[in-house]
Amino acid sequence: MLMRMNMLAFHKQGDVFMSIITGSEVVKRGMALMQKGGVIMDVVNAEQAKIAEAAGAVAVMALERVPSDIRAAGGVARMADPRIVEEVMKAVSIPVMAKARIGHIVEARVLESLGVDYIDESEVLTPADEEYHLLKNTYTVPFVCGCRNLGEAARRIGEGAAMLRTKGEPGTGNIVEAVRHLRQVNAEVRAIVAMNEDEMMTAAKNFGAPYEVLLEIKRLGRLPVVNFAAGGVATPADAALMMELGADGVFVGSGIFKAENPEKFARAIVQATTHYKDYALIAEVSKEIGTPMKGIDIGQLAASERMQERGW
Protein backbone atom coordinates (compact mmCIF):
# COMPACT_ATOMS: atom_id res chain seq x y z
CA MET A 1 0.00 0.00 0.00
CA LEU A 2 1.25 3.47 -0.87
CA MET A 3 2.28 5.37 2.20
CA ARG A 4 3.62 8.84 2.64
CA MET A 5 5.09 10.29 5.74
CA ASN A 6 7.24 13.26 6.50
CA MET A 7 10.74 13.06 7.82
CA LEU A 8 10.59 16.23 9.86
CA ALA A 9 14.03 16.48 11.40
CA PHE A 10 16.79 14.61 13.09
CA HIS A 11 17.63 14.98 16.72
CA LYS A 12 20.91 13.99 18.27
CA GLN A 13 20.72 11.42 21.03
CA GLY A 14 24.22 10.79 22.37
CA ASP A 15 26.30 10.05 19.30
CA VAL A 16 23.36 8.89 17.20
CA PHE A 17 20.97 10.93 15.10
CA MET A 18 17.36 9.79 15.44
CA SER A 19 14.66 10.62 12.92
CA ILE A 20 11.39 12.34 13.79
CA ILE A 21 8.51 11.29 11.58
CA THR A 22 5.12 13.05 11.38
CA GLY A 23 2.01 11.96 9.48
CA SER A 24 2.86 8.23 9.64
CA GLU A 25 0.21 5.52 9.71
CA VAL A 26 0.99 4.76 13.38
CA VAL A 27 0.57 8.40 14.39
CA LYS A 28 -2.65 8.84 12.39
CA ARG A 29 -4.33 5.58 13.37
CA GLY A 30 -3.00 5.99 16.92
CA MET A 31 -4.78 9.31 17.28
CA ALA A 32 -8.10 7.55 16.59
CA LEU A 33 -7.24 4.80 19.10
CA MET A 34 -7.06 7.49 21.79
CA GLN A 35 -10.68 8.41 21.00
CA LYS A 36 -12.00 4.89 21.60
CA GLY A 37 -14.93 4.48 23.93
CA GLY A 38 -15.74 8.15 23.56
CA VAL A 39 -18.30 10.49 22.04
CA ILE A 40 -17.46 13.01 19.29
CA MET A 41 -19.99 15.85 19.12
CA ASP A 42 -20.95 18.24 16.32
CA VAL A 43 -20.68 21.90 17.34
CA VAL A 44 -21.25 25.13 15.44
CA ASN A 45 -19.54 27.65 17.74
CA ALA A 46 -17.20 28.09 20.72
CA GLU A 47 -20.03 28.04 23.25
CA GLN A 48 -21.28 24.63 22.08
CA ALA A 49 -17.70 23.33 21.95
CA LYS A 50 -17.23 24.25 25.61
CA ILE A 51 -20.49 22.51 26.56
CA ALA A 52 -19.33 19.38 24.70
CA GLU A 53 -15.90 19.43 26.38
CA ALA A 54 -17.40 19.98 29.82
CA ALA A 55 -19.75 17.02 29.28
CA GLY A 56 -16.82 14.72 28.50
CA ALA A 57 -16.69 14.62 24.67
CA VAL A 58 -13.38 13.18 23.38
CA ALA A 59 -13.43 15.55 20.38
CA VAL A 60 -15.68 18.04 18.63
CA MET A 61 -16.60 18.36 14.97
CA ALA A 62 -16.65 22.03 13.98
CA LEU A 63 -19.42 22.74 11.47
CA GLU A 64 -21.40 25.63 10.10
CA ARG A 65 -24.67 23.70 10.51
CA VAL A 66 -25.53 20.37 12.12
CA PRO A 67 -26.85 17.72 9.68
CA SER A 68 -30.55 18.22 10.47
CA ASP A 69 -30.16 21.93 9.65
CA ILE A 70 -28.23 21.07 6.48
CA ARG A 71 -31.21 18.91 5.50
CA ALA A 72 -33.67 21.69 6.29
CA ALA A 73 -31.64 24.37 4.49
CA GLY A 74 -31.11 22.41 1.27
CA GLY A 75 -28.74 23.81 -1.35
CA VAL A 76 -25.01 23.05 -1.42
CA ALA A 77 -23.37 22.23 1.92
CA ARG A 78 -19.67 23.12 2.03
CA MET A 79 -16.70 23.19 4.40
CA ALA A 80 -17.36 25.49 7.38
CA ASP A 81 -16.17 29.08 7.45
CA PRO A 82 -12.52 28.86 8.69
CA ARG A 83 -13.41 31.49 11.29
CA ILE A 84 -15.79 29.02 12.98
CA VAL A 85 -13.15 26.29 12.90
CA GLU A 86 -10.55 28.60 14.46
CA GLU A 87 -13.02 29.83 17.06
CA VAL A 88 -13.71 26.24 18.14
CA MET A 89 -9.99 25.36 18.14
CA LYS A 90 -9.30 28.28 20.48
CA ALA A 91 -12.16 27.38 22.80
CA VAL A 92 -11.22 23.80 23.76
CA SER A 93 -8.16 21.64 24.48
CA ILE A 94 -9.73 18.41 23.16
CA PRO A 95 -9.12 17.55 19.47
CA VAL A 96 -11.08 19.46 16.82
CA MET A 97 -12.29 17.77 13.64
CA ALA A 98 -13.82 19.45 10.59
CA LYS A 99 -15.61 18.25 7.47
CA ALA A 100 -14.47 18.57 3.87
CA ARG A 101 -16.61 17.64 0.85
CA ILE A 102 -15.92 14.23 -0.70
CA GLY A 103 -13.09 14.67 -3.21
CA HIS A 104 -12.55 18.36 -2.45
CA ILE A 105 -8.74 18.45 -2.39
CA VAL A 106 -8.52 22.14 -1.60
CA GLU A 107 -11.06 22.21 1.25
CA ALA A 108 -9.05 19.38 2.84
CA ARG A 109 -5.74 21.20 2.34
CA VAL A 110 -7.25 24.39 3.80
CA LEU A 111 -8.45 22.52 6.89
CA GLU A 112 -5.01 20.90 7.22
CA SER A 113 -3.37 24.32 7.04
CA LEU A 114 -5.67 25.55 9.83
CA GLY A 115 -4.25 22.76 12.00
CA VAL A 116 -7.43 20.76 12.62
CA ASP A 117 -6.68 17.43 14.31
CA TYR A 118 -8.79 15.26 11.99
CA ILE A 119 -10.67 15.79 8.74
CA ASP A 120 -13.98 14.05 8.03
CA GLU A 121 -14.35 13.48 4.27
CA SER A 122 -18.07 13.55 4.72
CA GLU A 123 -21.20 12.62 2.83
CA VAL A 124 -23.07 15.11 5.06
CA LEU A 125 -21.67 17.82 2.79
CA THR A 126 -22.50 17.97 -0.93
CA PRO A 127 -19.87 15.90 -2.78
CA ALA A 128 -17.36 17.82 -4.91
CA ASP A 129 -16.40 14.74 -6.90
CA GLU A 130 -18.86 12.00 -7.83
CA GLU A 131 -16.18 9.55 -8.89
CA TYR A 132 -13.09 9.89 -6.70
CA HIS A 133 -12.41 10.28 -3.01
CA LEU A 134 -9.37 12.09 -1.62
CA LEU A 135 -6.03 10.28 -1.66
CA LYS A 136 -5.80 10.60 2.07
CA ASN A 137 -2.36 9.10 2.55
CA THR A 138 -0.81 12.16 0.88
CA TYR A 139 -1.83 14.37 3.84
CA THR A 140 -0.15 14.82 7.22
CA VAL A 141 -3.52 15.30 8.94
CA PRO A 142 -5.49 12.07 9.51
CA PHE A 143 -8.91 11.40 7.95
CA VAL A 144 -12.12 9.73 9.04
CA CYS A 145 -14.54 8.48 6.35
CA GLY A 146 -18.03 7.00 6.26
CA CYS A 147 -18.85 3.42 5.24
CA ARG A 148 -21.93 1.22 4.91
CA ASN A 149 -20.22 -2.06 4.11
CA LEU A 150 -16.82 -3.72 3.97
CA GLY A 151 -16.15 -2.61 0.38
CA GLU A 152 -16.54 1.06 1.27
CA ALA A 153 -14.58 0.60 4.50
CA ALA A 154 -11.68 -1.16 2.78
CA ARG A 155 -11.54 1.32 -0.14
CA ARG A 156 -11.33 4.24 2.26
CA ILE A 157 -8.59 2.47 4.24
CA GLY A 158 -6.82 1.82 0.94
CA GLU A 159 -6.92 5.57 0.20
CA GLY A 160 -5.40 6.23 3.63
CA ALA A 161 -8.32 6.82 6.02
CA ALA A 162 -7.01 6.36 9.58
CA MET A 163 -10.49 6.04 11.11
CA LEU A 164 -13.92 4.96 9.91
CA ARG A 165 -17.47 5.65 10.95
CA THR A 166 -20.47 3.75 9.76
CA LYS A 167 -22.67 6.26 7.95
CA GLY A 168 -26.17 5.72 9.25
CA GLU A 169 -28.48 8.43 7.99
CA PRO A 170 -27.28 11.83 9.31
CA GLY A 171 -29.68 14.39 10.71
CA THR A 172 -32.60 11.99 11.15
CA GLY A 173 -32.36 11.08 14.84
CA ASN A 174 -33.28 7.58 13.64
CA ILE A 175 -30.85 4.82 14.59
CA VAL A 176 -32.08 2.23 12.08
CA GLU A 177 -29.55 2.95 9.33
CA ALA A 178 -26.64 3.18 11.78
CA VAL A 179 -27.57 -0.28 13.06
CA ARG A 180 -27.88 -1.66 9.54
CA HIS A 181 -24.48 -0.35 8.47
CA LEU A 182 -22.59 -1.45 11.58
CA ARG A 183 -24.09 -4.94 11.43
CA GLN A 184 -23.25 -5.14 7.71
CA VAL A 185 -19.61 -4.10 8.16
CA ASN A 186 -19.06 -6.38 11.15
CA ALA A 187 -20.72 -9.39 9.48
CA GLU A 188 -18.51 -8.92 6.43
CA VAL A 189 -15.38 -8.54 8.59
CA ARG A 190 -16.28 -11.83 10.32
CA ALA A 191 -16.69 -13.49 6.93
CA ILE A 192 -13.21 -12.35 5.86
CA VAL A 193 -11.64 -13.52 9.13
CA ALA A 194 -13.22 -16.98 8.73
CA MET A 195 -12.34 -17.28 5.04
CA ASN A 196 -9.66 -19.54 3.57
CA GLU A 197 -6.80 -17.60 2.06
CA ASP A 198 -7.35 -19.05 -1.40
CA GLU A 199 -10.85 -17.49 -1.41
CA MET A 200 -9.70 -13.97 -0.67
CA MET A 201 -8.88 -12.63 -4.13
CA THR A 202 -12.39 -13.48 -5.28
CA ALA A 203 -13.75 -11.90 -2.09
CA ALA A 204 -11.77 -8.76 -2.94
CA LYS A 205 -13.44 -8.71 -6.34
CA ASN A 206 -16.92 -9.34 -4.93
CA PHE A 207 -16.64 -6.79 -2.10
CA GLY A 208 -14.93 -4.22 -4.32
CA ALA A 209 -12.22 -4.11 -1.66
CA PRO A 210 -8.43 -3.81 -1.99
CA TYR A 211 -6.88 -7.28 -1.56
CA GLU A 212 -4.09 -6.04 0.74
CA VAL A 213 -6.59 -4.42 3.11
CA LEU A 214 -8.58 -7.67 3.32
CA LEU A 215 -5.36 -9.57 4.13
CA GLU A 216 -4.68 -7.09 6.92
CA ILE A 217 -8.23 -7.55 8.27
CA LYS A 218 -7.80 -11.33 8.23
CA ARG A 219 -4.43 -11.14 9.98
CA LEU A 220 -5.72 -8.79 12.72
CA GLY A 221 -9.13 -10.41 13.08
CA ARG A 222 -10.74 -6.96 12.89
CA LEU A 223 -10.65 -3.71 10.93
CA PRO A 224 -7.15 -2.20 11.06
CA VAL A 225 -8.55 1.20 12.08
CA VAL A 226 -10.99 2.39 14.71
CA ASN A 227 -14.64 2.33 13.60
CA PHE A 228 -17.15 4.64 15.27
CA ALA A 229 -20.91 4.65 14.66
CA ALA A 230 -22.64 7.74 13.28
CA GLY A 231 -25.82 8.96 11.65
CA GLY A 232 -28.88 8.78 13.87
CA VAL A 233 -27.74 8.60 17.51
CA ALA A 234 -30.34 10.62 19.44
CA THR A 235 -30.52 9.12 22.95
CA PRO A 236 -28.21 7.57 25.58
CA ALA A 237 -29.72 4.17 24.76
CA ASP A 238 -28.95 4.68 21.05
CA ALA A 239 -25.29 5.35 21.88
CA ALA A 240 -25.11 2.28 24.14
CA LEU A 241 -26.77 0.17 21.42
CA MET A 242 -24.04 1.06 18.93
CA MET A 243 -21.35 0.14 21.51
CA GLU A 244 -23.18 -3.13 22.17
CA LEU A 245 -23.07 -3.89 18.45
CA GLY A 246 -19.30 -3.39 18.40
CA ALA A 247 -18.70 0.29 17.59
CA ASP A 248 -15.46 1.71 19.03
CA GLY A 249 -17.26 4.95 19.93
CA VAL A 250 -20.00 7.24 18.61
CA PHE A 251 -20.41 10.45 16.68
CA VAL A 252 -23.43 12.49 17.69
CA GLY A 253 -24.41 15.12 15.16
CA SER A 254 -27.75 16.79 15.62
CA GLY A 255 -28.60 14.62 18.66
CA ILE A 256 -26.98 16.91 21.24
CA PHE A 257 -27.71 20.47 20.22
CA LYS A 258 -31.13 19.74 18.71
CA ALA A 259 -32.23 18.13 21.97
CA GLU A 260 -34.30 20.13 24.44
CA ASN A 261 -31.44 20.27 26.97
CA PRO A 262 -28.04 19.87 25.25
CA GLU A 263 -25.96 19.82 28.48
CA LYS A 264 -27.99 17.01 29.99
CA PHE A 265 -28.10 15.04 26.76
CA ALA A 266 -24.37 15.40 26.23
CA ARG A 267 -23.53 14.18 29.75
CA ALA A 268 -26.01 11.31 29.55
CA ILE A 269 -24.76 10.11 26.14
CA VAL A 270 -21.12 10.19 27.33
CA GLN A 271 -21.97 8.10 30.39
CA ALA A 272 -24.10 5.62 28.46
CA THR A 273 -21.25 5.13 25.96
CA THR A 274 -18.67 4.34 28.65
CA HIS A 275 -20.98 2.11 30.67
CA TYR A 276 -22.94 0.64 27.79
CA LYS A 277 -23.60 -2.65 29.55
CA ASP A 278 -24.75 -1.05 32.81
CA TYR A 279 -28.49 -0.85 32.09
CA ALA A 280 -29.47 0.50 35.51
CA LEU A 281 -27.03 3.35 34.96
CA ILE A 282 -28.42 4.04 31.47
CA ALA A 283 -31.91 4.17 32.99
CA GLU A 284 -30.66 6.59 35.63
CA VAL A 285 -28.91 8.97 33.20
CA SER A 286 -31.90 8.89 30.83
CA LYS A 287 -34.27 10.29 33.48
CA GLU A 288 -35.54 13.84 33.15
CA ILE A 289 -33.13 14.92 30.47
CA GLY A 290 -35.89 16.44 28.31
CA THR A 291 -37.02 15.42 24.86
CA PRO A 292 -34.55 14.25 22.22
CA MET A 293 -34.38 15.77 18.75
CA LYS A 294 -37.41 15.16 16.58
CA GLY A 295 -36.75 12.19 14.31
CA ILE A 296 -37.47 11.37 10.68
CA ASP A 297 -38.75 8.03 9.44
CA ILE A 298 -36.30 6.73 6.82
CA GLY A 299 -39.23 5.66 4.61
CA GLN A 300 -40.23 9.32 4.26
CA LEU A 301 -36.87 10.29 2.78
CA ALA A 302 -36.64 10.21 -1.00
CA ALA A 303 -33.58 8.41 -2.37
CA SER A 304 -32.14 11.79 -3.40
CA GLU A 305 -32.41 12.98 0.22
CA ARG A 306 -30.40 10.08 1.64
CA MET A 307 -26.87 11.23 2.44
CA GLN A 308 -25.68 7.64 2.88
CA GLU A 309 -25.84 7.08 -0.91
CA ARG A 310 -23.04 9.61 -1.35
CA GLY A 311 -19.55 8.08 -1.59
CA TRP A 312 -18.17 5.51 -4.04
Add this chain to the structure above:
Amino acid sequence: MKIGVLALQGAVAEHANAIEAVGARAVIVKNADDLAKLDALILPGGESTAMRRLIDYYELLEPLRTFASRKPVFGTCAGLILLAETIEGEAAHIGAMGITAHRNAFGRQVDSFETTLPIKEVSDAFPAVFIRAPKIVAVQDGVDVLATHNGEIVCARDRHLLACSFHPELTDDLALMRYFVEMVEAYQ
Protein backbone atom coordinates in the same frame (compact mmCIF):
# COMPACT_ATOMS: atom_id res chain seq x y z
CA MET B 1 -0.02 -10.45 39.20
CA LYS B 2 -3.16 -8.45 38.42
CA ILE B 3 -2.74 -5.13 36.65
CA GLY B 4 -5.81 -2.99 36.06
CA VAL B 5 -6.40 -0.66 33.12
CA LEU B 6 -8.65 2.33 33.80
CA ALA B 7 -11.28 1.79 31.12
CA LEU B 8 -13.29 4.99 30.98
CA GLN B 9 -12.10 5.80 27.48
CA GLY B 10 -8.97 5.49 25.32
CA ALA B 11 -6.41 2.83 24.35
CA VAL B 12 -7.58 0.25 26.88
CA ALA B 13 -7.38 -2.96 24.83
CA GLU B 14 -3.85 -2.12 23.63
CA HIS B 15 -2.59 -1.86 27.23
CA ALA B 16 -4.48 -4.99 28.26
CA ASN B 17 -2.79 -6.90 25.41
CA ALA B 18 0.66 -5.64 26.48
CA ILE B 19 -0.03 -6.68 30.11
CA GLU B 20 -1.03 -10.19 29.03
CA ALA B 21 1.98 -10.37 26.68
CA VAL B 22 4.39 -9.97 29.60
CA GLY B 23 2.61 -12.70 31.57
CA ALA B 24 0.50 -10.67 34.00
CA ARG B 25 -3.30 -10.59 34.17
CA ALA B 26 -5.14 -7.58 32.80
CA VAL B 27 -8.25 -6.36 34.63
CA ILE B 28 -10.65 -3.80 33.13
CA VAL B 29 -11.44 -1.06 35.66
CA LYS B 30 -14.64 0.97 35.28
CA ASN B 31 -15.74 1.40 38.91
CA ALA B 32 -14.12 1.91 42.32
CA ASP B 33 -14.95 -1.69 43.26
CA ASP B 34 -12.78 -2.93 40.38
CA LEU B 35 -9.69 -1.46 42.09
CA ALA B 36 -9.84 -3.99 44.93
CA LYS B 37 -7.34 -6.86 44.69
CA LEU B 38 -5.27 -5.16 41.99
CA ASP B 39 -1.47 -5.14 42.35
CA ALA B 40 -1.06 -2.13 40.08
CA LEU B 41 -2.96 0.14 37.70
CA ILE B 42 -2.38 1.63 34.25
CA LEU B 43 -3.90 4.96 33.25
CA PRO B 44 -4.06 4.66 29.45
CA GLY B 45 -3.75 7.18 26.67
CA GLY B 46 -6.93 8.93 25.64
CA GLU B 47 -8.45 12.33 26.27
CA SER B 48 -7.61 13.39 29.82
CA THR B 49 -10.41 15.98 29.96
CA ALA B 50 -13.02 13.37 29.03
CA MET B 51 -11.54 10.85 31.48
CA ARG B 52 -11.68 13.41 34.28
CA ARG B 53 -15.39 14.07 33.61
CA LEU B 54 -16.08 10.34 33.83
CA ILE B 55 -13.97 10.07 36.99
CA ASP B 56 -16.15 12.78 38.52
CA TYR B 57 -19.47 11.27 37.39
CA TYR B 58 -18.69 8.14 39.41
CA GLU B 59 -16.70 9.66 42.28
CA LEU B 60 -13.61 7.73 41.30
CA LEU B 61 -11.12 10.47 42.18
CA GLU B 62 -10.66 9.65 45.88
CA PRO B 63 -10.40 5.87 45.30
CA LEU B 64 -7.79 6.54 42.58
CA ARG B 65 -5.84 8.87 44.90
CA THR B 66 -5.88 6.27 47.65
CA PHE B 67 -4.76 3.58 45.22
CA ALA B 68 -1.89 5.71 43.86
CA SER B 69 -0.68 6.45 47.39
CA ARG B 70 -0.34 2.73 48.09
CA LYS B 71 0.27 0.84 44.86
CA PRO B 72 2.21 1.20 41.60
CA VAL B 73 0.58 3.21 38.82
CA PHE B 74 1.79 3.75 35.24
CA GLY B 75 0.33 6.66 33.26
CA THR B 76 0.83 7.08 29.52
CA CYS B 77 0.09 10.41 27.80
CA ALA B 78 -3.34 11.36 29.22
CA GLY B 79 -2.44 9.11 32.18
CA LEU B 80 0.65 11.25 32.81
CA ILE B 81 -1.59 14.32 33.06
CA LEU B 82 -3.95 12.52 35.46
CA LEU B 83 -0.99 11.51 37.69
CA ALA B 84 0.86 14.85 37.80
CA GLU B 85 0.87 16.80 41.06
CA THR B 86 0.92 20.06 39.08
CA ILE B 87 -0.46 20.88 35.63
CA GLU B 88 0.30 24.17 33.92
CA GLY B 89 -2.87 26.23 33.56
CA GLU B 90 -5.28 23.85 35.30
CA ALA B 91 -5.97 22.06 38.57
CA ALA B 92 -4.38 18.66 39.22
CA HIS B 93 -6.40 15.44 38.97
CA ILE B 94 -5.06 12.43 40.92
CA GLY B 95 -2.00 14.55 41.69
CA ALA B 96 0.12 11.74 43.15
CA MET B 97 3.37 12.11 41.20
CA GLY B 98 5.97 14.81 41.82
CA ILE B 99 6.01 16.20 38.30
CA THR B 100 4.65 19.28 36.54
CA ALA B 101 2.89 18.47 33.26
CA HIS B 102 2.29 20.69 30.25
CA ARG B 103 -0.61 19.60 28.04
CA ASN B 104 -0.35 19.31 24.19
CA ALA B 105 3.28 20.40 24.51
CA PHE B 106 4.39 19.34 21.04
CA GLY B 107 1.55 20.96 19.06
CA ARG B 108 -1.62 19.69 17.42
CA GLN B 109 -2.19 16.36 15.63
CA VAL B 110 -0.30 17.40 12.47
CA ASP B 111 2.77 17.75 14.73
CA SER B 112 2.32 14.29 16.31
CA PHE B 113 5.38 12.16 15.57
CA GLU B 114 7.26 8.94 16.11
CA THR B 115 10.93 8.60 16.95
CA THR B 116 13.34 6.37 18.84
CA LEU B 117 14.54 7.17 22.34
CA PRO B 118 16.92 5.65 24.87
CA ILE B 119 15.13 5.07 28.19
CA LYS B 120 17.32 4.71 31.26
CA GLU B 121 17.30 1.16 32.69
CA VAL B 122 14.80 0.13 29.98
CA SER B 123 16.06 0.33 26.40
CA ASP B 124 18.79 1.86 24.24
CA ALA B 125 16.35 2.50 21.40
CA PHE B 126 12.68 2.50 22.32
CA PRO B 127 10.08 3.29 19.61
CA ALA B 128 8.20 6.28 20.98
CA VAL B 129 4.88 7.44 19.46
CA PHE B 130 3.87 10.95 20.53
CA ILE B 131 0.23 11.92 19.86
CA ARG B 132 -0.78 15.44 20.92
CA ALA B 133 1.55 14.57 23.75
CA PRO B 134 2.21 16.33 27.05
CA LYS B 135 5.70 16.90 28.45
CA ILE B 136 7.10 17.09 31.96
CA VAL B 137 8.37 20.61 32.58
CA ALA B 138 9.66 20.06 36.12
CA VAL B 139 10.33 17.21 38.53
CA GLN B 140 10.59 17.29 42.30
CA ASP B 141 13.60 16.03 44.26
CA GLY B 142 13.88 12.28 44.16
CA VAL B 143 12.07 11.88 40.84
CA ASP B 144 14.16 9.93 38.35
CA VAL B 145 14.15 11.26 34.77
CA LEU B 146 14.23 8.18 32.51
CA ALA B 147 14.00 9.74 29.04
CA THR B 148 14.20 13.09 27.29
CA HIS B 149 13.41 14.21 23.75
CA ASN B 150 15.25 17.31 22.49
CA GLY B 151 15.97 18.18 26.10
CA GLU B 152 12.32 17.85 27.22
CA ILE B 153 11.47 15.27 29.88
CA VAL B 154 9.15 12.61 28.44
CA CYS B 155 9.48 9.71 30.90
CA ALA B 156 10.01 9.73 34.66
CA ARG B 157 9.64 7.63 37.79
CA ASP B 158 8.66 8.84 41.24
CA ARG B 159 8.96 5.95 43.75
CA HIS B 160 6.19 3.50 42.69
CA LEU B 161 4.76 5.81 40.03
CA LEU B 162 5.82 5.77 36.37
CA ALA B 163 4.73 8.11 33.58
CA CYS B 164 5.59 8.73 29.94
CA SER B 165 4.43 11.24 27.32
CA PHE B 166 4.39 8.68 24.52
CA HIS B 167 2.42 5.49 23.79
CA PRO B 168 4.33 2.22 24.38
CA GLU B 169 0.99 0.41 23.89
CA LEU B 170 0.98 1.37 20.20
CA THR B 171 4.23 -0.53 19.52
CA ASP B 172 5.31 -4.16 19.86
CA ASP B 173 8.18 -3.24 22.20
CA LEU B 174 7.34 -4.58 25.68
CA ALA B 175 10.49 -3.28 27.42
CA LEU B 176 8.74 -0.46 29.30
CA MET B 177 5.87 -2.75 30.35
CA ARG B 178 8.43 -5.30 31.62
CA TYR B 179 10.13 -2.50 33.57
CA PHE B 180 6.78 -1.61 35.17
CA VAL B 181 6.10 -5.25 36.05
CA GLU B 182 9.53 -5.41 37.74
CA MET B 183 8.61 -2.25 39.67
CA VAL B 184 5.42 -3.95 40.84
CA GLU B 185 7.29 -7.12 41.84
CA ALA B 186 9.88 -5.12 43.79
CA TYR B 187 7.09 -3.21 45.50
CA GLN B 188 5.28 -6.32 46.73
